[in-house]
Amino acid sequence: MNEEQIRDEMKKIKRNPIPKRTEEEINLFVKDLMSKMTLKEKIGQLYQTTHDGAAITGPSYDASQNKRLINEGMIGSFLGLYDNMDIYRLQKEAVEHTRLGIPLFFANDIIHGCRTSFPHNLAMACSWDPQLIQQASEVVAYESSHSGINMTFSPMLDIVRDPRWGRVMESYGEDPYIGQLYARAYVNGYQQGDLTSYDSVSACAKHFIGYGQVEGGREYNTVDMSERVLRQFYLPPFEAAVEAGCEAVMTSFNVYDSVPSTANKFLLRTILKDGMNFSGFIISDYTSSSEIIAHKVAKDMKEVAKKCMEAGLDHEMVSNAYIKHLETLVNEGQVSEHLIDDSCGRILKFKYKIGLFDNPYKNVYLNFEDYWLTDDNRRLAKEVALNSVVLLKNDDVLPLKSKKIALIGPLAKSIQVIGPWGGKARDEDCISLYDGLKNKFKDGIEINYSLGVDYHEMDEAIYQEAIDSAKQSDVVVLAMGEQQWMSGEAQSRANIDVPPVQLKLLKDLRKLGKKIVFVLFTGRPLDLRVVEENSDAIINAWFLGNESGNALADILYGDFNPSGRLTMSFPYIVGQIPVYYNHLNTGRPYDPNDYYRSKYNDIPNDPLYSFGYGLSYTKFSYNSIQFSQDEEGVTVQFTITNEGEYDGADVPQVYIEAKSFSVSRPVNELKGYKKVFLKAGESKNISIKVKKKDFAYYNIEMKKEVENGEYLVKLARNSQDIILSTTIFFER
Ligand code: NOJ
Numbered sequence: 001m002n003e004e005q006i007r008d009e010m011k012k013i014k015r016n017p018i019p020k021r022t023e024e025e026i027n028l029f030v031k032d033l034m035s036k037m038t039l040k041e042k043i044g045q046l047y048q049t050t051h052d053g054a055a056i057t058g059p060s061y062d063a064s065q066n067k068r069l070i071n072e073g074m075i076g077s078f079l080g081l082y083d084n085m086d087i088y089r090l091q092k093e094a095v096e097h098t099r100l101g102i103p104l105f106f107a108n109d110i111i112h113g114c115r116t117s118f119p120h121n122l123a124m125a126c127s128w129d130p131q132l133i134q135q136a137s138e139v140v141a142y143e144s145s146h147s148g149i150n151m152t153f154s155p156m157l158d159i160v161r162d163p164r165w166g167r168v169m170e171s172y173g174e175d176p177y178i179g180q181l182y183a184r185a186y187v188n189g190y191q192q193g194d195l196t197s198y199d200s201v202s203a204c205a206k207h208f209i210g211y212g213q214v215e216g217g218r219e220y221n222t223v224d225m226s227e228r229v230l231r232q233f234y235l236p237p238f239e240a241a242v243e244a245g246c247e248a249v250m251t252s253f254n255v256y257d258s259v260p261s262t263a264n265k266f267l268l269r270t271i272l273k274d275g276m277n278f279s280g281f282i283i284s285d286y287t288s289s290s291e292i293i294a295h296k297v298a299k300d301m302k303e304v305a306k307k308c309m310e311a312g313l314d315h316e317m318v319s320n321a322y323i324k325h326l327e328t329l330v331n332e333g334q335v336s337e338h339l340i341d342d343s344c345g346r347i348l349k350f351k352y353k354i355g356l357f358d359n360p361y362k363n364v365y366l367n368f369e370d371y372w373l374t375d376d377n378r379r380l381a382k383e384v385a386l387n388s389v390v391l392l393k394n395d396d397v398l399p400l401k402s403k404k405i406a407l408i409g410p411l412a413k414s415i416q417v418i419g420p421w422g423g424k425a426r427d428e429d430c431i432s433l434y435d436g437l438k439n440k441f442k443d444g445i446e447i448n449y450s451l452g453v454d455y456h457e458m459d460e461a462i463y464q465e466a467i468d469s470a471k472q473s474d475v476v477v478l479a480m481g482e483q484q485w486m487s488g489e490a491q492s493r494a495n496i497d498v499p500p501v502q503l504k505l506l507k508d509l510r511k512l513g514k515k516i517v518f519v520l521f522t523g524r525p526l527d528l529r530v531v532e533e534n535s536d537a538i539i540n541a542w543f544l545g546n547e548s549g550n551a552l553a554d555i556l557y558g559d560f561n562p563s564g565r566l567t568m569s570f571p572y573i574v575g576q577i578p579v580y581y582n583h584l585n586t587g588r589p590y591d592p593n594d595y596y597r598s599k600y601n602d603i604p605n606d607p608l609y610s611f612g613y614g615l616s617y618t619k620f621s622y623n624s625i626q627f628s629q630d631e632e633g634v635t636v637q638f639t640i641t642n643e644g645e646y647d648g649a650d651v652p653q654v655y656i657e658a659k660s661f662s663v664s665r666p667v668n669e670l671k672g673y674k675k676v677f678l679k680a681g682e683s684k685n686i687s688i689k690v691k692k693k694d695f696a697y698y699n700i701e702m703k704k705e706v707e708n709g710e711y712l713v714k715l716a717r718n719s720q721d722i723i724l725s726t727t728i729f730f731e732r
Contacts, residue, residue: 003085010088010366018196018355018362029357030348034341036100037073042344043326044074045102048283048317051090054080055109057489058286061318066090073098074323076315076347077105079153079286082424087148088364095360103360105351107151107204110423111170112136113545114143115372116381117418117425119388120523121156123542125172126564126614127387128651128675130185136384137189139377140423141201145363146371147424150354151202153250155186157237158207160568161578164217166491169419169523169543171212172237173567174580174611177670179237187244195247195354198362202354205241207252207285208261208272209234214254217577219492223254228663228698230256233582239276247280247350251313253288260295262288263304268312281314281346290319301325309335314343373429378546385544385551390564391615392528392538397515399558399617399646402474403445407434408452408466408509409502411479411521419523419543420488429546433479433519436549440557448473453501455483466505467512475515477556478506478535484543487523496526496574503530510534519552525570528608540564558617561648563675565614565718569607576603581611581719582666612653612670612718618644618680622652627713627726633691634728636715640686642678649677652715654688655722659710662700668719671695688715695730706730 001009021029034042050056051063069075070093081087087106094104112118118136127133144152156170159179172182183205192200210230214221225234238249249272251262261267262284272278289308290301298304305321306329316322329335355362365371391398411417415430437445452458452466470476480502485491497503498520507530509516518535520526521543531538539562544551554560571579586598590605599605625638636654654672658665671690678684690713695706707730714725 006085006088007366010084010364013361013364014359015198016359018358020196026349026352029352030345033100033348034345037344039330039337039340040327041073041100042340043322044072045076045344045347046315046322046340047075047320048077048079048107048315049075050080050318051078051086053083053086056080056286058318067093070094070104071097073100073102075104077107079107079317081106082108082147084148084364084366084368088361091360091364102348103351103356105150105354105356106148106363107153108144108149109154109421110140110144110149110152111154111156111421112140112419112423113381113425114140114147114423115369115425115429116143116377117422117430117545118381118384119542119544120169120419122169122171122173122523122568123388123544124384125178125182125567126390127384128565128673129387130181132384132387133182134185134189135380137186138192139380141190141192142199143372143377144201145199146365146368148364148368149201150356150363151204151248152190153204153206154190155183155203155205155241156207157183157205157241158212159234159237160212161580162213162217163496163525163568163571164492164494164574164577165212165214166219166487166493166524167489168568169487170421174569175567175582175670176233176236178567180240183237183240184244187241187246191245191247193245202247202350203241204248204250204283205238205246206250208238208249209252209267210256210261211252211254217492219490220253223256227702231702232698235271242276242278248283249278249280250283250285251288253285253291255295260288260292260297262313263292263297263307263311265311273312279346281343281350282312283315284308284313284317284319286317287319289313289316289321302329305329306335309339309343314346372424373546381545382547382551385547386554386560388542388544388564389551389555389562390540390566391562392540392609393532393535394537394615394617397475397517397536398556400475400517400556403441404474405446406448406450406469406473406476407437407479408450408469408476408505409479410451410454411481411519412449412451416484417521417543417548418545419484420491425545431547431549433549433552436551436553439550440553453505455499456501458501458505463505467508470509470512470514473514475517476509477517477519479519479521481521481526482523484523494574496524498526498528498531506531506534517556525568527573528570529573532608558646561617561646562614563616563649563651565612565651566609567611569611570609572603572606572608576607579607582669584664585667606720610718610720612716613720614651614718616648616650617646618642618648620650620678622715622723625715625724627728629728633689633694634713635687635689636713637685637687638715639683640676640678641683642680645680647677647679649675651675652686652688653718654690655714655716655719656690656695657712657714658695658697659712661697661707661709663697665697668714670719692730
């Protein structure tokens with residue numbers, strides 16, 4: 001068929017409502033279909049491959065056999081495709097030219113925006129506003145479901161403690177409580193409780209599990225952690241996602257307890273399928289099944305197929321161990337056909353549930369771009385961007401008063417502000433900081449712009465030009481940091497410095513005695529010691545997506561008061577990593593008056609900026625603080641007042657600390673917070689409740705329990721700034 005004919009057919013796709021069916025009806029349908037399928041066809045459903053034109057992040061693949069494989073019923077799904085015509089062609093092949101006409105499903109990585117680009121996920125997490133992020137996820141779902149795909153490989157639920165790992169920008173930071181809230185928000189935003197809808201998309205939680213703790217922050221590296229740490233810190237976001245009905249879970253590249261996750265029966269069956277009653281399907285990561293050979297737990301692809309199937313892996317991404325070897329393994333009696341039936345049933349159930357048997361072209365649109373980047377979506381992208389920014393330092397310089405500024409740095413005019421995994425977003429739809437300021441003030445602002453330096457090099461003349469621009473201006477605004485591709489997958493860094501060439505310029509500009517505002521662009525926490533020492537204000541701008549420049553202009557000039565709070569600590573220096581707020585105490589906690597203590601001789605123990613930290617243009621005071629305890633838990637009540645001149649939001653946080661337990665517990669555990677907006681001068685009475693069950697922790701018997709005893713409950717501005725605490729007891 002030529003393009004014209006395909007277009008004509010695509011124009012005729014109908015969007016009839018898809019019936020909502022009961023679990024029973026779905027199971028009956030699947031049972032009936034499977035009774036007609038050969039073993040080979042069932043195995044075919046367990047294979048996900050990719051195709052020409054797809055975005056891939058791993059070894060190359062062979063797409064030349066795809067048509068034949070589809071015709072034989074040997075492919076269950078595709079990943080990475082965007083072109084709706086390609087998707088249409090492949091689906092038509094599956095539906096019209098196979099024995100049973102079983103539709104394919106299509107998946108893709110759309111993690112912080114399809115065409116409308118929201119800030120990267122770590123940035124969005126700093127909003128401490130899951131409701132807002134749920135709204136953003138609804139937009140992502142809408143645009144994705146109109147881009148041909150049925151599933152997004154998101155949310156990424158890895159807990160992260162090491163900014164050397166480039167993928168921290170995909171995560172929501174270091175805290176399981178925050179992780180749980182966002183897990184729900186993303187899944188609900190994507191799936192909207194209705195997978196038959198034409199506007200929702202299925203979620204796939206990843207990476208199961210522990211990937212955030214790769215040794216040395218090196219990509220794809222070994223992970224080693226106790227079962228308690230796994231359950232207490234790494235599992236909760238996945239539990240929340242599964243509870244919210246997340247349709248799929250992706251395994252991680254790493255080992256857990258020396259067994260690769262993708263072939264780890266304890267993880268996939270004991271914890272996920274049996275322990276959490278997970279009824280969706282488990283998919284490997286890109287070739288993570290065949291990689292178990294390199295991990296040295298399988299000698300060949302046949303053993304890969306056997307081990308992964310027995311472990312509970314349902315769907316194999318790109319590697320083809322299943323379609324090559326499972327049939328033989330079953331015929332030889334080495335793998336039970338029941339396992340294949342179970343996995344195939346899960347995939348078919350998913351396809352039926354989302355309506356692919358009713359309308360296989362459900363998400364395929366000829367004019368898909370018409371649904372993207374609407375004005376409303378752009379407005380939301382700006383709101384999310386504003387809420388993601390974290391003010392790290394402000395010595396009386398922000399908001400800016402003067403409109404005569406030097407704007408210097410490689411990110412000042414850059415529209416490359418989407419950040420990694422940008423979906424279908426385009427640089428040309430992004431607003432640079434320079435343009436944001438111009439949009440805001442037109443000719444009412446004098447911007448003395450200079451590139452200054454880039455990320456590695458300097459040109460004497462351009463360097464001097466930056467110094468001159470600064471001399472002519474009242475205040476210097478630097479737009480510097482990482483280039484957007486410097487974080488993300490396969491972007492581990494042993495050094496997390498701001499590029500040295502930028503620091504040199506910063507120090508030289510400092511000598512001029514002008515006020516300096518450092519606008520930091522980054523995908524991860526960086527070592528900011530030099531920046532902190534040489535700047536009057538630091539705005540952590542992450543990568544904010546489409547509305548970056550407009551949002552930053554509002555923040556610089558006080559039309560929006562920053563309210564972001566870090567969800568990942570900024571280490572003092574790379575040698576402190578891993579550094580996270582919810583660490584254990586040690587037997588010799590730091591004491592400046594005692595030598596043999598847990599400390600460094602050259603740096604402090606604490607991070608430069610800790611979890612929960614973030615400043616505002618206004619001051620908030622806390623009064624009438626009361627803690628009360630009842631059967632259900634503990635309530636913290638207080639009055640919060642905006643004492644300053646700017647409206648703004650504060651984020652009071654409640655932490656607990658178990659004073660004595662059967663296992664050592666963290667010095668602080670976040671258990672509740674509220675984001676409170678207050679007009680200048682306004683007061684509000686706030687109450688934050690921590691339920692008794694939320695004091696639970698995996699005890700010595702590996703049971704999650706609230707042990708009797710003494711706990712501290714703390715009201716705090718951030719994990720290091722405790723306003724008031726009280727002791728409570730749980731008694732038998
Ligand atoms: C590899 C990445 O680890 C994973 O997050 C992603 O979803 C897959 N590739 C598919 O692109």
